Amino acid sequence: MDYYDTRPLSPVVLNCRNLTKTYDSVMPALDRIDLTLTRGHIVGLLGPNGSGKTTLLKLIAGLLTPTSGEITVSGFPVSTDSKRVISYLPDQTYLSPSMRIDEALHYFEDFYTDFDAARAYDMLMRLSIDPTKQMKTLSKGTKEKVQLILVMSRRADLYLLDEPIAGVDPAARDFILHTIVNNFDPRATVLISTHLITDVEPILDEAIFLSQGHVLLHQPVAAIRENEGKTIDQFFREVYHYAW
Amino acid sequence: MLGKLIKHEFAATWRVMLVLSLILVGVGILFLCCFAGLAAMIHNAPDYNSGALSFSVFSIVGFLLIAALAVFILVKIYLIVRYYKNLYTAEGYLTFTLPASTTQIISAKVIVGSIWTLLTMFLLLIDFFCALFGFGLAVTDPSEIATIPSDMIDIVTFDQSAMLPLMITIYILSTIISLLSYYFCITVGQLWRRHKILGAILCYVGLSIALRIITFIQQLFSGFSGGLLFGGLFLSNEEFAQTYLHSLIGNLVLSIVLGVLYFLGSVLITKKKVNLD
Numbered sequence: 001m002d003y004y005d006t007r008p009l010s011p012v013v014l015n016c017r018n019l020t021k022t023y024d025s026v027m028p029a030l031d032r033i034d035l036t037l038t039r040g041h042i043v044g045l046l047g048p049n050g051s052g053k054t055t056l057l058k059l060i061a062g063l064l065t066p067t068s069g070e071i072t073v074s075g076f077p078v079s080t081d082s083k084r085v086i087s088y089l090p091d092q093t094y095l096s097p098s099m100r101i102d103e104a105l106h107y108f109e110d111f112y113t114d115f116d117a118a119r120a121y122d123m124l125m126r127l128s129i130d131p132t133k134q135m136k137t138l139s140k141g142t143k144e145k146v147q148l149i150l151v152m153s154r155r156a157d158l159y160l161l162d163e164p165i166a167g168v169d170p171a172a173r174d175f176i177l178h179t180i181v182n183n184f185d186p187r188a189t190v191l192i193s194t195h196l197i198t199d200v201e202p203i204l205d206e207a208i209f210l211s212q213g214h215v216l217l218h219q220p221v222a223a224i225r226e227n228e229g230k231t232i233d234q235f236f237r238e239v240y241h242y243a244w
Numbered sequence: 245m246l247g248k249l250i251k252h253e254f255a256a257t258w259r260v261m262l263v264l265s266l267i268l269v270g271v272g273i274l275f276l277c278c279f280a281g282l283a284a285m286i287h288n289a290p291d292y293n294s295g296a297l298s299f300s301v302f303s304i305v306g307f308l309l310i311a312a313l314a315v316f317i318l319v320k321i322y323l324i325v326r327y328y329k330n331l332y333t334a335e336g337y338l339t340f341t342l343p344a345s346t347t348q349i350i351s352a353k354v355i356v357g358s359i360w361t362l363l364t365m366f367l368l369l370i371d372f373f374c375a376l377f378g379f380g381l382a383v384t385d386p387s388e389i390a391t392i393p394s395d396m397i398d399i400v401t402f403d404q405s406a407m408l409p410l411m412i413t414i415y416i417l418s419t420i421i422s423l424l425s426y427y428f429c430i431t432v433g434q435l436w437r438r439h440k441i442l443g444a445i446l447c448y449v450g451l452s453i454a455l456r457i458i459t460f461i462q463q464l465f466s467g468f469s470g471g472l473l474f475g476g477l478f479l480s481n482e483e484f485a486q487t488y489l490h491s492l493i494g495n496l497v498l499s500i501v502l503g504v505l506y507f508l509g510s511v512l513i514t515k516k517k518v519n520l521d
Contacts, residue, residue, distance in 0.1 A: 023519075024437050061341050063520045080245075084343040094337040096256065096330075103255075110248050111342050 010075055013039050013158050013189045014060065019069035021055050021213075028067070029055040031213040039157070040186045042203055044221075044232070045193040047210035048240055053193040054091060056210070057160045060191075061088040074157045084112075087156035091163040091193075093143050097136035101129065101146055108150050120153035123179065141172040148176055152183040159190040165199055173199055197233040207232055209239060245344045249352035260322055261360050264315050268367035271312045272374040278304050279378025305375065312371050319364045323357045324426050328441075332434050336520050346515040354427065354507065358420040365419055410492050417499045424506035425451060431510040435517055458498070 014037040022028040030052045037043060045053050058064040060071055062078045076082040095104050101124065108115045124131055127145060135143060148164060161180070165173045173196075180190060181203050194200050207224060209216040216239060217224075221232055228235050282301050329335055331349070339349060429451060433444025 058520065063337060063340055065516065065519065080343045080345055083341055088341045090337040092334045094334050096335055107252060
C-alpha cells in the first residue's frame with residue numbers, strides 16, 4: 001500500500017476554475033469554465049463536435065496547457081500526482097502498433113500501482129482476445145476494447161473517457177458500457193465525452209452540456225428528466241437546436 | 245520512475261537495434277573474409293590478374309562501407325522517428341499521461357538513444373579496424389603479420405600524444421549531442437500549429453548554420469584555424485599540438501554547453517508549450 005491507497009479522499013474529485021484554452025484562433029476552445037465533480041458518479045460530457053469536450057479532457061489529463069485558470073484532481077494540480085489518479089482513454093489508439101497486448105498489460109502494471117492485471121486478463125479472456133496478439137493485427141473495435149480494458153482495470157479517482165463508443169458496432173458499444181458500469185468504483189468518478197447520447201443515457205448520473213467552449217448546463221440526469229419531462233437525448237436536441 | 249522508463253524504452257527498441265547491430269557485425273566479418281581471401285591470393289598466386297582482382301575486391305569493400313554507413317544512418321532515423329512518434333503523435337497520449345515528469349520522459353529517451361548510438365559507433369569502429377587489419381593482411385609480408393596491430397595503433401594515434409582520451413571524450417559527447425540536437429529540433433517543430441515536421445527540418449537547418457558560425461569563431465579564438473592553415477609554415481610541431489589541444493578543449497566546453505541547452509530546451513518547450521493535437 002502506498003500513499004495513494006491510504007490518503008484521505010476529499011469528496012471533490014475534479015475542480016476547474018476559470019479555465020480557458022485558446023489555440024491560435026480568436027475564439028477560445030474553452031472560455032472561463034467553472035466545473036466541480038464529486039466522487040461516485042458517471043458523468044456525461046455532452047456536446048456537438050467542436051464544443052470543447054476533447055479539449056477539456058486533454059487539459060485535465062495534462063496533455064494541453066491551459067491558457068489561464070486552474071485544475072485540481074483529488075486536490076492535486078495537474079502534475080505527476082494528478083496523473084497517478086487519472087485513467088485516460090483518448091479518442092484514438094495510443095498503443096504502439098508493434099506492442100503485444102500482454103506487453104501493454106505489463107507496461108500498465110509497471111507504471112500504475114493501481115492496475116489490476118488479473119482483472120484485465122479476466123476481461124480479455126471473457127472476450128476471447130488472445131493477449132499474445134500485436135495491436136496492429138487487431139480490428140478497430142478490438143483495439144478500442146483492449147484500451148478500455150487497460151483503462152478500466154485501474155483503480156483511479158477519475159476516469160476520462162473520450163468518445164469510448166464512437167466508431168464501434170452496437171455489440172461492442174454494449175460491451176464498453178457494460179465494462180464501465182461493472183468496473184465502476186463508488187469512490188471514483190467517470191467522465192464520458194460523447195455525442196451518442198441515446199447509448200450512454202442509461203448509465204449516466206449527471207450530464208454536462210458544452211457549447212462553443214461554455215458550460216450550458218450541469219445537472220443530475222434525474223433532475224433534467226423531472227424538470228424538463230424529456231429524455232437527455234430529447235433535451236439535448238432541443239437545447240442544441242436553439243443554441244446552433 | 246526513470247528506471248522503469250529506461251527499461252521499457254530498451255524493451256521497445258532492442259529488437260530493431262539487435263538486427264541493425266548484427267548487420268554491422270556481419271559487415272566486419274565480411275571485411276575480414278574479403279581481405280583474408282585477397283591476402284591468400286596475393287601470397288599464394290603471384291601471377292594473379294591484379295587489375296581484375298583489385299576491382300572486385302574494392303567493389304566489395306565499397307559496398308560493405310556503404311552498407312555500414314547506411315546502417316548507421318538507419319539507426320539515427322529509427323531513433324528520431326521513435327522519439328517523434330512516441331512523444332508527439334497519438335502514442336504521446338500514453339507517454340504524457342504516465343505518472344512521470346517531462347524531464348524523466350525525455351531523459352529516458354536520451355539515455356537509451358545515446359547507448360544505442362554509441363554501440364553503433366563502436367561497431368562501426370570495429371568494422372573500420374577489421375577493414376584496416378584485413379588490408380594489412382593483404383599488403384604485409386606473411387612473416388610480418390604479427391606487427392599489424394601495433395602498426396594500426398600507430399596510424400590511429402598518429403602523434404602518440406596525450407590528446408587521445410580528450411579526443412575520445414569529445415567523440416562520445418558529440419555523438420550524444422548530435423542526437424540531442426535532433427530531439428531538440430523535433431520539439432521546436434511542435435511549436436508550429438501545422439507542418440510540424442517541416443518546422444523541425446527548418447530548425448535543424450538554422451541550427452546547423454548557426455553552429456558552423458559559432459564553431460568557426462571558437463576555432464579562431466583558440467587559434468586552431470590559423471594554426472591549421474599556416475601550421476606547416478609558421479608553427480613548430482609542439483606549438484601546433486598546443487594549439488590543437490586548446491581547440492579540443494574549446495570544443496569540449498562548447499559541446500557540454502550545447503548539450504545542456506538542447507536538453508533543457510527540449511524539456512522546457514515540451515512542458516510549457518507543447519499541445520498534443
